[in-house]
Amino acid sequence: xxxxxxxxxxxxxxxxxxxxxxxxxxxxxxxxxxxxxxxxxxxxxxxxxxxxxxxxxxxxxxxxxxxxxxxxxxxxxxxxxxxxxxxxxxxxxxxxxxxxxxxxxxxxxxxxxxxxxxxxxxxxxxxxxxxxxxxxxxxxxxxxxxxxxxxxxxxxxxxxxxxxxxxxxxxxxxxxxxxxxxxxxxxxxxxxxxxxxxxxxxxxxxxxxxxxxxxxxxxxxxxxxxxxxxxxxxxxxxxxxxxxxxxxxxxxxxxxxxxxxxxxxxxxxxxxxxxxxxxxxxxxxxxxxxxxxxxxxxxxxxxxxxxxxxxxxxxxxxxxxxxxxxxxxxxxxx
Amino acid sequence: xxxxxxxxxxxxxxxxxxxxxxxxxxxxxxxxxxxxxxxxxxxxxxxxxxxxxxxxxxxxxxxxxxxxxxxxxxxxxxxxxxxxxxxxxxxxxxxxxxxxxxxxxxxxxxxxxxxxxxxxxxxxxxxxxxxxxxxxxxxxxxxxxxxxxxxxxxxxxxxxxxxxxxxxxxxxxxxxxxxxxxxxxxxxxxxxxxxxxxxxxxxxxxxxxxxxxxxxxxxxxxxxxxxxxxxxxxxxxxxxxxxxxxxxxxxxxxxxxxxxxxxxxxxxxxxxxxxxxxxxxxxxxxxxxxxxxxxxxxxxxxxxxxxxxxxxxxxxxxxxxxxxxxxxxxxxxx
DNA sequence: GTGAAAGCGCTAACAA
DNA sequence: TTGTTAGCGCTTTCAC
Numbered sequence: 001x002x003x004x005x006x007x008x009x010x011x012x013x014x015x016x017x018x019x020x021x022x023x024x025x026x027x028x029x030x031x032x033x034x035x036x037x038x039x040x041x042x043x044x045x046x047x048x049x050x051x052x053x054x055x056x057x058x059x060x061x062x063x064x065x066x067x068x069x070x071x072x073x074x075x076x077x078x079x080x081x082x083x084x085x086x087x088x089x090x091x092x093x094x095x096x097x098x099x100x101x102x103x104x105x106x107x108x109x110x111x112x113x114x115x116x117x118x119x120x121x122x123x124x125x126x127x128x129x130x131x132x133x134x135x136x137x138x139x140x141x142x143x144x145x146x147x148x149x150x151x152x153x154x155x156x157x158x159x160x161x162x163x164x165x166x167x168x169x170x171x172x173x174x175x176x177x178x179x180x181x182x183x184x185x186x187x188x189x190x191x192x193x194x195x196x197x198x199x200x201x202x203x204x205x206x207x208x209x210x211x212x213x214x215x216x217x218x219x220x221x222x223x224x225x226x227x228x229x230x231x232x233x234x235x236x237x238x239x240x241x242x243x244x245x246x247x248x249x250x251x252x253x254x255x256x257x258x259x260x261x262x263x264x265x266x267x268x269x270x271x272x273x274x275x276x277x278x279x280x281x282x283x284x285x286x287x288x289x290x291x292x293x294x295x296x297x298x299x300x301x302x303x304x305x306x307x308x309x310x311x312x313x314x315x316x317x318x319x320x321x322x323x324x325x326x327x328x329x330x331x332x333x334x
Numbered sequence: 335x336x337x338x339x340x341x342x343x344x345x346x347x348x349x350x351x352x353x354x355x356x357x358x359x360x361x362x363x364x365x366x367x368x369x370x371x372x373x374x375x376x377x378x379x380x381x382x383x384x385x386x387x388x389x390x391x392x393x394x395x396x397x398x399x400x401x402x403x404x405x406x407x408x409x410x411x412x413x414x415x416x417x418x419x420x421x422x423x424x425x426x427x428x429x430x431x432x433x434x435x436x437x438x439x440x441x442x443x444x445x446x447x448x449x450x451x452x453x454x455x456x457x458x459x460x461x462x463x464x465x466x467x468x469x470x471x472x473x474x475x476x477x478x479x480x481x482x483x484x485x486x487x488x489x490x491x492x493x494x495x496x497x498x499x500x501x502x503x504x505x506x507x508x509x510x511x512x513x514x515x516x517x518x519x520x521x522x523x524x525x526x527x528x529x530x531x532x533x534x535x536x537x538x539x540x541x542x543x544x545x546x547x548x549x550x551x552x553x554x555x556x557x558x559x560x561x562x563x564x565x566x567x568x569x570x571x572x573x574x575x576x577x578x579x580x581x582x583x584x585x586x587x588x589x590x591x592x593x594x595x596x597x598x599x600x601x602x603x604x605x606x607x608x609x610x611x612x613x614x615x616x617x618x619x620x621x622x623x624x625x626x627x628x629x630x631x632x633x634x635x636x637x638x639x640x641x642x643x644x645x646x647x648x649x650x651x652x653x654x655x656x657x658x659x660x661x662x663x664x665x666x667x668x
Numbered sequence: 669g670t671g672a673a674a675g676c677g678c679t680a681a682c683a684a
Numbered sequence: 685t686t687g688t689t690a691g692c693g694c695t696t697t698c699a700c
Contacts, residue, residue, distance in 0.1 A: 078406055
């Protein structure tokens with residue numbers, strides 16, 4: 001036969017199937033002999049419980065759904081990788097899907113949450129569009145990568161502490177003597193980009209630096225947009241001595257644009273990024289950056305907690321960044 | 335009530351639940367009025383079928399399991415991203431997990447295949463260790479990234495055509511006049527690395543180049559290993575004019591090592607990689623490489639086919655690479 | 669300590 | 685066209 005069922009095991013062992021169930025689930029006490037017989041039967045038949053039947057009978061799928069705009073970008077892939085590992089440790093299965101837009105997001109949510117296949121939801125960058133609005137109230141959820149206290153539903157969230165990141169970057173540049181610092185930001189329609197820009201503005205104010213609006217260029221997180229941004233900046237104002245790019249991809253674009261303009265880094269220009277992408281140390285020059293924390297572990301644990309302890313209140317966790325000093329930043333020239 | 339069931343809908347609509355089932359599954363014909371009533375009831379109650387109950391009743395989970403050593407590396411993440419999208423298009427759910435070693439792999443397989451949660455299995459780089467041996471005979475499977483006709487079970491496979499990749503790279507270098515070409519390979523214990531090395535040796539032979547064993551350095555795919563490899567090569571033999579690294583990460587390491595040795599690329603040394611990783615064009619100089627094909631789509635389609643058409647025979651698909659010429663390769667100096 | 673009975677929510681013959 | 689009757693494989697009271 002294809003797959004032996006619990007009945008087959010029961011017959012083989014000469015007990016009832018409930019006893020087999022007990023042995024499998026190790027809950028109630030079973031007589032040692034009986035247990036041995038059952039184990040023998042299980043081994044003989046190569047029996048494995050049918051997970052779907054278990055889920056149905058228990059009313060628990062022990063499954064979580066992760067939805068991200070894509071699963072390729074390093075930051076997202078890292079969250080997925082870590083979450084999946086931790087979820088498994090807790091006996092949960094994580095299903096990851098990509099939803100580039102709100103419509104796909106809605107469909108996926110219906111498919112996983114509406115159909116009760118998943119007990120909880122992890123949404124990455126829910127505030128980049130308006131997908132946070134689509135999440136039903138009573139579903140255990142964690143938002144990863146940002147949370148908007150004014151607009152969002154009251155659910156768990158974990159994200160990088162943008163203030164800490166900004167302070168680290170600004171402090172590093174200021175320590176090197178920089179004052180004219182340009183900012184290359186992500187799309188300001190995205191919460192993450194806004195938060196990061198605000199963090200930087202605040203950090204600059206606190207460092208006593210007069211902040212110049214015209215030194216912020218809005219990009220789209222891509223290297224090519226960073227490249228274009230620097231060219232644009234340089235045309236307007238050649239007094240800048242440092243560029244703070246709000247992710248590493250754009251920073252790399254800036255690096256290349258500087259090179260193409262005959263500007264040496266870090267002698268004439270310092271460049272700092274955010275993320276610490278793989279190979280960051282292999283660009284020329286190697287990229288100084290603010291490494292982002294691992295958000296996956298914390299996120300999955302919050303989510304599981306809010307599933308298993310329904311009385312637990314939503315929490316908002318901000319994890320700090322970490323400075324990674326390499327060769328793309330240096331003291332400002334006299 | 336929390337989640338309305340098909341019974342609730344039936345009661346609300348004043349029909350039997352089987353009729354509701356028919357409406358949902360659009361199989362049998364249902365009287366238009368009845369259908370309208372049922373739809374009204376569904377809308378009113380906000381009913382969504384319970385996917386787990388459906389799976390159990392149908393005996394089909396419509397779920398696939400993907401197992402990779404990790405989910406972060408670009409090549410793996412790309413396969414996952416594309417597979418997931420295509421799987422969804424076909425009405426399947428893809429569950430991705432990471433298994434760094436054979437033991438974890440075994441556990442995961444038990445968990446998904448043994449428990450009948452997944453109907454098929456996609457294994458990435460099954461030949462890097464011996465996990466291909468652990469896959470049971472009768473499970474629909476596709477191996478992605480390499481297949482060993484001598485050792486492996488007879489299942490579907492899709493991988494890059496290493497011969498094509500090698501030919502593209504070698505041809506490009508030969509066209510530029512290179513003859514002393516070094517190879518920086520992955521661990522030769524891995525099938526992928528072996529295949530790639532063999533492909534290169536063959537391609538060189540065919541191009542009439544005398545191949546020198548001492549010019550192959552075995553690395554571990556990492557940038558730092560590529561860096562070390564070039565230093566080692568250069569110490570032994572300064573007559574080489576080109577390095578063919580068997581992935582981009584190592585190529586980037588070579589680039590950096592060349593720079594640190596005061597060797598200019600491409601004037602004194604040409605470097606070519608394999609993969610076309612993101613930002614490949616932002617290294618200094620931008621990296622010439624052989625772009626790998628998208629393996630995900632083909633893999634998932636083979637897998638689904640072998641599930642739905644049990645009479646279909648295993649197929650082995652090799653997808654060609656594509657040359658991406660950038661600035662790290664140039665004509666050999668006279 | 670063990671078994672009987674009921675049911676998780678849905679689908680799938682077979683009748684009507 | 686619709687309803688009836690059985691399950692899918694497992695868990696879970698509740699008696700014994």
